Amino acid sequence: MIVNKSMYPLQTGFSVISKMQNQFANLQVQLGTGLKAQTLSDMGRDLPVSLSARSRLSTIAGYKANIEQVDLRLSFYDNALSRMDKIEGEARNSAVQGQYGSNNINMATVSSLSKARLDEMVTLLNSDIGGRYLFGGARTDDAPLPTTTELLEGSGSRVGYRTVLSERVMADLGADGIGRLEFSSDAVDPVDPTLPVTVTLSEDAMHSFGFKLTGDATASGNINADKHVDAGPPRLEFTFPAPPDTVSPGATVSVRLRMPDGESVTVSVKAVAEESTPPAVNEFKIGANAAETSEAFIGAMERSLKQVAAGELKAASSFVAAENFFNAAGEPVLRVDAGSPADPYSATSLRVATATDTVMWYSGETAAVSAIGMGRLTTGRDAGTVTLTQNMPVSNAHGFQIADAVSSNTAAVTAVRNAGPPVAMTVEIANNAALAANDTVTFTLSEPGGKTRPVTLTAVTGTAGPGQFKIGADAAQTAANFQEAMVRSVTEAAADAEGNPRQSVSAAVEDAGRVNYGMQANESGYLRLVRSLAAMSVETYPEVRSAADPNSIDLNPAKARFDAMARRQQLELSESHNSEKGSLELVTMELGVARAGLQSASQRHTDYSAQLENLLSDVESVNKEDVAMQILALQTRLTASYQVTSMVSQLSLVNFL
Template identity: 25%
Template sequence: MINALNGYSSTLMMNVLANNGDRLQELSVQLATGKKSQNFSGLGKVVSQSLNLRSQITAISGYRSTIEQAQLQISVMNLALERIVEIGSDVSGSATATEFSMTSKNQSAGQAIADTYAREMLGLLDSEIGGNFVFSGTTSEIQPTVSFDEILYGKSGADGLITVTDERILADAGADGMGRLSLSTVGSTVTLSEQLTDFGYKLDAVTSTLSNTTVTGPVGSPPSIDIALSGTPNPGEVLNFNLTLPDGSTEIIHLTAVDGLSDATEGEFTVNGTPDAVAAAIESILAQKITENVQVDGEAASRIQASLDFYLTSGDGEPKRVVGADPATATTLDTATAAGKPTVNWYVGDNNANDSRDTATALIDKNLKISYGARANEDSLARQLAYVSAFSLPTYDQDSTLDKNRYTAFADAISSKLSAVQQDDVVKTVQTEIAVANKLMSEADERHMTTNSVLQTTSDEIVGIDNEEVAAKIMTLRNTIEASYQAASMMYQLSLTNYI
């Protein structure tokens, strides 16, 4: 055997054969793995560059994984928001399209649809992915909303939406049904004034074309309007009172002077008689028209505002309630806690003052963090839920003319609040903000894909091999080994068996 031979030549020949064998094994491993070395120490001077490239590739992989998870959540959120927008449009359309035809439950088909849609909206706001509720802020493990039945009727001693809205309607109407407006006449001067309260109607403006009449106001605190007659107005002249209702909408009480008998249903007052008599006629018709408006448009406005006060609880808020045992004489609106009236909190997720988007963030690049969180009770979402819920509440008598007017006014108000114009400032705002976050993530992901391709190519060039080159080296080495073996066998008359 070779290792049994003596002398310098035999040792040199043994080393050559051994080294060639080791080199052949090394090249064979390279060809099998596609790598120059199986450990970093074998890379020599380029090891630090290789490690740096691997670090960057790993970081990009992490960013892309974060983007994938965030975009999956955004996709779920967007689907829910798109459906919520559709619900708003559907309720808006059905509110005005449905005739005054009450079902056995004394509600219209449109109201029944609103009830179903309110429940669906709550389900959408409870959307989750992988056990995480996407509209619960930072408390993603908590289902953000309670059931619609609990919202309507309350639970465990806490009042629900029905109680809250009924209370507010009484508070805005006042004990005399005048919408918290006071009306009086002294001689030939009629005075209309606000009561000092959080509730009811507010005086916005007054316009007049009445001859022999001086109109002033609204002035003072609380504001008041005076209509002072120095003579009699002419038939056909008008007096308009612009009033702001509890939900911020406006109404105009339109009065017209006529000669002879007046028609109260048309808002007419007679100018026959003395200035004192005309002033008394104005007071009478104005009181009648305000009372009628409070029963119809005022009730609609009160119900809508009460629903908003119940649902708009963002920023660590809570439902608002009428303070006092008798709503008709109450003067203050405050939080449920301050009012001493336990009330259902429909949203039970994270509810601090921080921006809702910041409740979920994603680091999608070294210096780029994107916010994409949401809360079910942020104003734009809660506002639409308030309108839909409110429409599902009242009942009406099919045979009552007053109820027909009440329903028509309420349906028109709900339809207006949920109109396409209003939607631009409601749910679509959230959609837009989330869409911007999604776009930034997509752009970052595209950059990462391009960068990763370049880095991976560079890394492969450092640690990888040229298969054809290595194969050629193996063939050359095999030829060398074969030649070395033949030389050794002739020199030492070795057999293949002895060589091995």
Template identity: 30%
Template sequence: MTIINKSLYPVSSTLSTISKMSKQFENLQLQLATGNRYNTLAEMGSDRVHDINLRNRLSRIEGYQANILTVENRMSFYTNGLERLDEIEGSARDLAVPNAYGTDGINLTNARNQATNLLKEVIDVLNTDITGQFIFGGNKSDTKPVSSFEDIMNGPNGFVRYTENRNSEDMGTVAGNSGRIDQALAADTITLTEDGDHDFGFKIASVTTTGTAITGTAAPVDPLQPDAEQVATITAGGVPAKGDAVTIGVTFPHDRETVQYLTFTATDTDPVPEGGFAIGADADETAANLDAAIAGKLENLTKTDLRSSSTYAAADGFFNGMGETQDPNANAWYNGQDSTNPRQTVSANIDESTKTQYGVQANEKGFVELIKGLAVFSVSELSPLDEENAGRYDALVDIQRSRLSEDNNAQTGAIEVITMELGIAASTVNTVKERHSQYGAQLETMLAEISEAPKEEVAMMLLTLQTQLQASYQATAMASQLSLVNYL
């Protein structure tokens, strides 16, 4: 009996083909299970470089998106804080209503209490933190940028004591000296002399007269030091006519650029109206009457306008702004970074060539002016209601309305300007974020085309390969059983 030679049927090559098909079947099963076209970089061939580049770019986008999320979180806190500070600024303006004393001066007491509470809230807002990072201190975010209310106001060198010292310096305590102006009368001549070369009290800016009977001049005490103490000389060379006037220009501690004019008008009316002086029988009597009118006016202003101005001057010295040296006699109220460009103190890369800058400092002008205004009212004891306290209140109101006016909203460092600048930064961030989303989606699609296995296509290939394998197995099995004996 002769068996057909195996060479008549290529079993080995057939088995090799079946093995390859089985391996391909396993790979297709794995693709269907994992969704990945390739299991190793080696399998990717020429697609490997494109896959790596796409993944690197996507990784960079994810990093930028993480930075954007950090910026957005901080921006949301800024938005809430700035909105509240703007509301408090409006409340501070509402405190400054001329002649609004209330019944028995109740509004004067309320103004102080309300200012105190608002100041505490301002400090809390400026000490806002995100997981321990304080956001109103520039890039110095590990400590509270603003000291506590108690330390600022009532500390050993706090604002209360600092203001008391400043008030004492500005008002003067020597008899015949009001607001640091020495006043003397000799016959028909009145002299007003600043009592030293310093920045306290009134400063004499000018003297002018109308008519020919009274003359006046203002000049340095020492011609060799024209910016040192000044002296005003007023001489009644005769009896003035009714309506002749003497005007003295003075400046106040909180604002040396603005001159306030005190006008005294000659009158024969009895009693003498406010702002007037009686025409005397001769030049000496007229000078005495004018001297008394000037002294009375300076004394009244010293207790009212000057004291309020002095308190604001104390606030200017205590709550220093950007780049200014802290007064050595005052507590440090601000502990954050002190940069002339606060926005640049904190930045984040949000794209390859795009950086957003969004730092904020609690010692920017808008915040400082708000703190000053509230602190001034907080330390000002304005009750009971009397002429002196009413005058002080009205003087505070005038300064407050000027300092916190909406007209200042366009100044650098104003709360509104900070809000606008952060809004521009937020707009840039949103634009870049949208671009990243669109570009990232495109990259994901390109990557999917390379690395992801299409399920429908893989399933069809599996079915086709399954059919081919089954046919191959059957053919091989049939061929392996063939022999000549079966046909004899």
């Protein structure tokens, strides 16, 4: 018998022991780290699952970082809007009609308080987080507003709101301070006491400044009032009777005037037999003849107009100038065109301000077209003709431009673009009977950026829907229907061109979801606050009387102007604006919706991350108790293998025997 080691494969045994040693080492590492593998190559069939889960967790981590950043900004917005809402309430309560305070303290302090609130508003609107300015839309590198001093006083050769207001006040009041109105009389010289006298009150020219005669005038006590609204500036004529007829004591003349901000005021004067002591602003003495009475009437009307102009008209100028200077989205900054040589008192038009001569109050991202005001277009109608006109002064950087107009049935409707200025489109229903269903009128509007928007209106015989107008019984009715459809369609086109400020800044918070939270300082809520605070901050309320006669007539009524300013601020900051697009309340609600979406996305990510981490734990981690049991079992096998191999390696015939 031959006994040797060939009966037992030692090399194979050594190999098995080596593998068990490697396995033992791996189990020890798993026991120490809690992971199945230390490298990707060791993951085996679990590798795709691990890579996919880790990639998804990395994506979620990015979304969570976005959420944290946006949540920080929304927290700031929430605080800023809360403070702005308080500023709005404080401003409303600081100036109330009839509440002048002890020794008129409210009138003395309202200007400085308004300026302090304006400065706080500017600071809030120029706020930044980590160098990112938050109220300039997508333009985040620079502050969207200049300093309060620059806004009010200007900078270098560029004027601020105070100068724009001064120009507007001069243009509205006129050199004589009666609101750009003029008096003339047909009284003969020398006076003929046997003749009646007619006094004419008229606007000095066709323009938008000063008082506007509405044609609403009344007279009593033998004074005749006649209205003229024909060609040329509107005028009113008041005829005073000749003896033996005379004006009755107590007779009144009242004139209704419209101001630049759209509000109206009534100026009234009264005839008296004897003047009051001291004389009243609105009284005129009945003279011996029509010439004397009419002259006294002109004096009383001029005094009354000066007083109302110094109060109501100047207040209207303040808020209109604020509207011109603190321009809204889609509107240019406007100034009085003083002409050459400069004479604001006789100005007849506005001009577009430039960045070289006027401080631009807002430099952030903004829409070039606004839905309010139909994108700087105005519509009109006269019988069977409808017009669409670009607003003056024209700005190529703001609002729609009328590019073209065409009709599919020229025999029934003519559509013509007039070069202007201003550029206009005229649509005339030339033959209503020839107009048929599906006939169209198409006009093209172009935006400052070059994009064009064709607007097509289609004739129908039944109820008109979007983009349609109903054929009426005659040309006038069809024109009215066309105008209504045009206003609706142009407003929709303007709203689409304007867009939503919230979408100017957005962040991805999940695969199919973004949170929009852009903010622009020229939205209506901020704009109303800035305009009213600026107007109130530069106005003062001194009483102007003759130093020689403290009882003289005050033609610069401080309290009347304070009341006029307070009323306009109340209207500007009224809670009735809360439902308007861009109001503080609506913006706060929109940001609340954004924050709710942010929190929902964050919760979804938290839940999904937990699921993925559990999956990774199953794929990549080990149960240490199981590993310990495997190590113990493997250790026993290794010990037995070592002993058997050792015994076999020493086997011989002698040992065997």
